Amino acid sequence: MPEGTWMCCAVLRVGCSKMVVPVILFRVMGSEAGGLPLVAMSRDNQGLVAIKILNPGWQGSREFCTEVMVLSKMNHPNLVKLVGFCADDDRRLLVYEFMPLGSLETHLFDLPPDKKPLDWNTRMKILAGAAQGLKHLHVNCNPPVINCGVKCANILLGEGYHPKLSDFFVPSRVVGTPGYCAPEYLESGQLTTKSDVYSFGVVILEVITGRKAYPYSMGQNRMGAELTLVQWAANLIARKDFGTLVDQMLTNQYSITELCRALTIARMCLKRTASERPEMVDVAAALAYIST
Structure with a gap:
């Protein structure tokens, strides 16, 4: 996926609730083996989050669900928070809090x-x-x-x-x-x-x-x-x-x-x-x- 700007609607699940969020994806932050980290901004400019688009086939459905369950329970001042996720067939992404100063x-x-x-x-x-x-x-x-x-x-x-x-x-x-x-x-x-x-x-x-x-x-x-x-x-x-x-x-x-x-x-x-x-x-x- 080239560097640039994309618009998409992500169905994010936070806790037991579900919401459709129009987001603008921009500025590739780097590439990891498991996926492509991006920065995203909600269309109404409510704030920034960090979205990681997982590579297709990197995980099975059960493994992805297990990861989301574990990540959602993590709560510590020195761990990045998972705020939502999206799963549609083999297309999956994780949504994290945005860290403004980068790595x-x-x-x-x-x-x-x-x-x-x-x-x-x-x-x-x-x-x-x-x-x-x-x-x-x-x-x-x-x-x-x-x-x-x-x-x-x-x-x-x-x-x-x-x-x-x-x-x-x-x-x-x-x-x-x-x-x-x-x-x-x-x-x-x-x-x-x-x-x-x-x-x-x-x-x-x-x-x-x-x-x-x-x-x-x-x-x-x-x-x-x-x-x-x-x-x-x-x-x-x-x-x-x-x-x-x-x-x-x-x-x-x-x-x-x-x-x-x-x-x-x-x-x-x-x-x-x-x-x-x-x-x-x-x-x-x-x-x-x-x-x-």
Whole structure:
């Protein structure tokens, strides 16, 4: 579907009620394996929502209904709210609250000259909030919900850079993003809450360094293979070369004590063995301490 503007009438279900809403779809926000995220505005300009049009055949009817039921019950300040959905044969879409500041990714990488970079305190608060959302999925949901898509592109920002996780429930298929996948998932397809913890450790490094986890562009190791962000950062941390490690856009405006604590959390999350990684309860508590 090309970038542009489309008009449609969506039959949205919110709770037990049903309503027909004329909407204008515009501005493609990005593309995920499961669907195409769009921004939508009601025809009478009542407000904005974010609509995700799911790819045909991505889910069966039962899987889609299960996802909607689970998403509709999610209620946490750091999770994006599902406000409605539409299902017509194999044409399906999900309607979420609109996050005006977009994704964390757009505030870290490839910034235009006129865009102000995030300061250190804001970065730590975003990490702390995202960790709270992930903790809620792991601890307060029964059974625990594995995010499957922890990455900067799926951390959306509201007013005041308030973070909320999106795309946190994919029941039928897991498509790992290069650079974020835990070793056990790459080796055997095993997926647990500790896989999310590993991915979150990668996010911490991205926030600190201002560098993308993928595609790799951190040089090569002795065998000539490209270095991942995790490998590149580990080498610099071992040498305590923080000047090279930390995002140059911060212009040294950060606390070295907080940096060391954040890096310690990241290293714990990135342990190769899943059992050695902390629970998100502990990660969230540690980041909350740094951000206060």
